[in-house]
Amino acid sequence: MRSPFEHYIFLFLLFGLSLPIDSDTKTIRFTLEPEREDIIQYEFELWKGSSFDLEIPFRVLSNPGKIQLYIPNGYEYFRIRAVAKRQVRGFWTDLYEVNSFGKTKPKENTKFVAKNQAKTDVLVPIATKEGTNHFFLTESKIQVKPITKGTVRTSVRYRLNGGVWKVTQVPEFTFSKDGDYKLEYQVTNELGVSDSMQVSEFSVDNTPPNTEFLWEPQTYQNKGQKYISANTGLNLQSIDLGSGLDTIRYRSNCAGGQKTDWFLWDPKNSWPKLLQSCSKNKDWELEISATDRLGNEEIPKKIQFTQAHQGN
Numbered sequence: 482m483r484s485p486f487e488h489y490i491f492l493f494l495l496f497g498l499s500l501p502i503d504s505d506t507k508t509i510r511f512t513l514e515p516e517r518e519d520i521i522q523y524e525f526e527l528w529k530g531s532s533f534d535l536e537i538p539f540r541v542l543s544n545p546g547k548i549q550l551y552i553p554n555g556y557e558y559f560r561i562r563a564v565a566k567r568q569v570r571g572f573w574t575d576l577y578e579v580n581s582f583g584k585t586k587p588k589e590n591t592k593f594v595a596k597n598q599a600k601t602d603v604l605v606p607i608a609t610k611e612g613t614n615h616f617f618l619t620e621s622k623i624q625v626k627p628i629t630k631g632t633v634r635t636s637v638r639y640r641l642n643g644g645v646w647k648v649t650q651v652p653e654f655t656f657s658k659d660g661d662y663k664l665e666y667q668v669t670n671e672l673g674v675s676d677s678m679q680v681s682e683f684s685v686d687n688t689p690p691n692t693e694f695l696w697e698p699q700t701y702q703n704k705g706q707k708y709i710s711a712n713t714g715l716n717l718q719s720i721d722l723g724s725g726l727d728t729i730r731y732r733s734n735c736a737g738g739q740k741t742d743w744f745l746w747d748p749k750n751s752w753p754k755l756l757q758s759c760s761k762n763k764d765w766e767l768e769i770s771a772t773d774r775l776g777n778e779e780i781p782k783k784i785q786f787t788q789a790h791q792g793n
Contacts, residue, residue: 507552509582515545515563522564523548527556531576552579575742604683607724607774616683617724617775618656625652627668639666656685659723686723689779690771693718715752719771719779727774734766735759743770763788 513523523545526538539556542564550559557579563571603623606614627635640646641654642663656662663682669675695716696709719726729746733755744751746769759765770781 507554507556507579509550509552509579510548511550512547513543513545513561519565520545520563521566524562524564524570525550526560526573527552528558528560528576529555531558604681605775616681618662618683618685619775621657622653622655624654625664625666627651634671635668637666637668639664641665657687659685659688684723686773686775687777688721688723689777690719690721690726690773692729692769692771692779692782693720694769694782694784711756716748717746717769717771721771721773721777723777724774727772729769729771731755731770732768733759734768736763736765740768759786 521544523543525541525543527541528538529536539553541550543550552559558576559579559582560573560576562573565571603618603620604616605619606616609615625637625639627637634650636648636650637652638646638648639652652666654664661682661684663680665678665680667675667678695718697714697716717729719729730743731746731751732741732743734740735758755767765786767784767786768781769779769784771779
């Protein structure tokens with residue numbers, strides 16, 4: 482699980498380019514719409530080169546909606562990140578090259594998804610299928626620390642998952658295993674006055690989803706190699722037994738070129754588009770990564786595709 486200081490900003494950038502780049506004024510016009518209501522601004526960084534260690538970027542803030550981004554002379558790259566309420570900032574996107582951005586307009590809007598981020602609260606509510614909230618712990622260690630006035634000494638009587646009652650001044654708990662937990666505790670001061678019994682029920686989920694590749698029809702296998710045809714379809718099955726599946730992302734690398742950005746996997750359209758864009762290349766690679774609703778991210782799974790030689 483990510484550090485609690487990495488805030489969960491799940492950022493969709495819907496690029497609806499209305500005009501191409503004007504080479505004279507270097508103006509880019511597009512639309513940025515937040516997927517989450519708490520996103521209040523977008524922050525841009527303009528770079529002269531692609532190395533972050535060699536310069537200080539030029540920064541611009543913009544509200545969601547239609548945007549005109551003016552690129553000063555000498556700046557050739559830019560990147561974007563979301564700014565949420567309380568000035569919580571998301572992850573930066575990859576660098577976009579000014580001179581190539583928006584030249585080829587896609588047939589339909591594609592959802593680009595930035596890297597997911599972890600929740601910040603100690604206990605995070607996740608909605609269940611029944612419409613109720615179930616809480617998940619995002620810290621590996623917690624303390625029950627009584628808040629008192631003056632120098633009054635206190636003790637805490639507690640137990641975990643119905644175990645033996647224990648008493649100490651400041652109980653500390655470590656939760657390294659996934660599962661469901663019930664913590665009961667009661668604070669008593671040195672005068673013998675106790676507050677009411679407190680009960681906290683929550684779960685721990687440190688395990689990312691697991692994705693399986695399902696081929697339809699099934700692949701033909703010979704000598705350890707699997708073969709697919711142009712009519713073979715690919716479905717992805719991602720299972721998460723904790724907080725639940727959030728998204729499945731993918732990116733590709735055709736013929737040894739640069740890897741694409743991460744995109745949301747569309748069960749109907751992503752695979753046909755990949756075949757169309759990479760089918761003329763002899764070798765290409767597909768990466769898949771799923772993320773759960775707490776921000777636990779699957780280590781990307783890779784598939785290498787090689788065009789088979791046809792016999793006479």
